[in-house]
Structures are given as C-alpha cells and as structure tokens.
Amino acid sequence: MRKTYDFTDAKPNPYAKRLKKQVTIRLDPGVLAYFQELAEELGIPYQTLINLFPQGVRHDEEATVDDLATTSEVGIETSSLERAFSP
16 A cells, blocks of 8 residues: 555546435334335345335325336335335
C-alpha cells in the first residue's frame, strides 16, 4: 500500500446519486416478522422486499402486483407478491 495517492485525475462516481441510503426505521415486531418470513419464502433479503412496497405505491397508487414485480430488480413470483400485498 502506498503512503500517498494522487486523486487529481479522479472522476466522481456517476452512480452515487442512485445508491441507497442507510436509515433506521422502527417497525412493529409483527411487521418485521411478516416481511422476514415472506422474504425467506421468496429467497430474497427482507430489506429488498420492504423496499419494493413503497416503490409500487410511489409510481402509481393503483399499481398492480404485476407492475410491482416487473419494476423490481429481483424476480419474484406474482402469486407470492399478491399474497404479500393484498389487504
């Protein structure tokens, strides 16, 4: 490892604005357990599943489960999402 580095020609990360931000939120234990169990069934991290929900609402208040699944970065069976997000 060098003692000093020259960053004069360094370029800013073009994807830095798209990076996710770490936050702390307080969830009821039942809500967290629900998302953790569902995420395990789907084989994805529960944080990803929690993040999918507001994305669907943000894009369109009447977004369908199919819309939510197609806009996500992970492949999830539609039937599993229907069960997760139906009232």
